[in-house]
Amino acid sequence: KAGVTQTPRYLIKTRGQQVTLSCSPISGHRSVSWYQQTPGQGLQFLFEYFSETQRNKGNFPGRFSGRQFSNSRSEMNVSTLELGDSALYLCASSLVGGRSSYEQYFGPGTRLTVT
């Protein structure tokens, strides 16, 4: 079974631009979560989608948004990029969403650099 895939793997953008990252979950997984990872803050939860609905949202500004499609694929968008948005963005899928204890299967991440 193919794992979680994320595209692109690397991205360089300029301050003020916007970016869209894509994630394809493991086949059969309907829950997709997004995380931002930086050396100082560690892994921080952005949002979780289940069956095309945003179930939970982390403490990030409205510049960060996402969506999930009917095939469970998900995208996240960051508008008006700031230098502090430079990070590894990780997508994870799981069999179910919400308060389930099911483990998360992570993709390789997208390394975003904002200059």
Place this chain on the structure above:
Amino acid sequence: SQKIEQNSEALNIQEGKTATLTCNYTNYSPAYLQWYRQDPGRGPVFLLLIRENEKEKRKERLKVTFDTTLKQSLFHITASQPADSATYLCATRGYSTLTFGKGTMLLVSP
């Protein structure tokens, strides 16, 4: 909200020894704790889950304990190998989100 604390200092041990990593949580006792391994530039990989009513869980050379009195989980790797060198993350689900610790880097030298 739940806060997960892991030792930020890297743990250096010799091959063959047992590595023990600590995860402390600060608020209510979580229903479960998960442990993940992360290699540089890659996404975390799930290793083990332990529920609050389980004292201990084992998987091959890995062992996890859960002490609700101490608000702590310990992660052990026995007979450690250089290939075990990585960052290990502890995580639990709070009211609505999965919260991760910042991880502890383990370095196993030959």
